[in-house]
Amino acid sequence: QALRQLLFLVSGTTLNCLLLRKDMCSWSCGIQLRYNLSQLEQWLRAQGLQQSGACEVLEPLVQAAQLLQVKKVTEEDAGALCSLCTLLTPQQVVKILRAYTPAVGLEERVSPGFISSVERRLQDSYREGPGQLLVDTSHIFPVQLPFTASPLHLDELHIPESLNLAFLGRL
Numbered sequence: 001q002a003l004r005q006l007l008f009l010v011s012g013t014t015l016n017c018l019l020l021r022k023d024m025c026s027w028s029c030g031i032q033l034r035y036n037l038s039q040l041e042q043w044l045r046a047q048g049l050q051q052s053g054a055c056e057v058l059e060p061l062v063q064a065a066q067l068l069q070v071k072k073v074t075e076e077d078a079g080a081l082c083s084l085c086t087l088l089t090p091q092q093v094v095k096i097l098r099a100y101t102p103a104v105g106l107e108e109r110v111s112p113g114f115i116s117s118v119e120r121r122l123q124d125s126y127r128e129g130p131g132q133l134l135v136d137t138s139h140i141f142p143v144q145l146p147f148t149a150s151p152l153h154l155d156e157l158h159i160p161e162s163l164n165l166a167f168l169g170r171l
């Protein structure tokens with residue numbers, strides 16, 4: 001649970017950084033981010049922590065890294081991109097596409113037509129509106145403590161007088 005909270009903070013802060021810094025929105029940054037994230041995922045697996053919920057909190061950032069890497073030209077690309085980014089809000093997806101910096105000599109700028117096509121598709125599937133832009137990194141997950149019922153029959157328990165617990169009553 002501590003790791004999930006910590007990685008949520010790492011993931012949310014990085015995603016916010018990506019959303020606010022144009023220089024991070026590039027294909028090469030996407031590759032680096034994906035590689036770094038896969039190292040974290042591998043470490044979690046090696047520690048047997050894949051069920052801890054820690055992998056899930058990294059997932060929006062994984063999708064953002066993939067968004068930076070996929071082709072962004074045709075209508076099919078727009079459809080594929082939308083089915084990839086299920087954990088990002090429409091506002092986040094559009095912001096990253098607008099900020100995307102093409103690799104010099106290798107890529108074209110993402111066309112306004114492509115961006116509005118993505119925007120339309122996301123509006124259709126995401127009914128809650130554009131959603132928020134930045135991740136609320138102050139979010140705290142509730143801590144869950146496992147409850148194990150006592151094997152003792154408490155009503156048969158005899159409390160020694162020497163413990164001075166006379167105020168304890170039987171319910």
Ligand SMILES: *[C@@H]1O[C@H](CO)[C@@H](O)[C@H](O)[C@H]1NC(C)=O
Nearest residue numbers: 014029030032033034035036
């Ligand atoms: C990836 O991790 C390296 C350190 O291992 C760091 O220098 C680099 O900035 C990270 N890049 C991204 C995009 O997270």
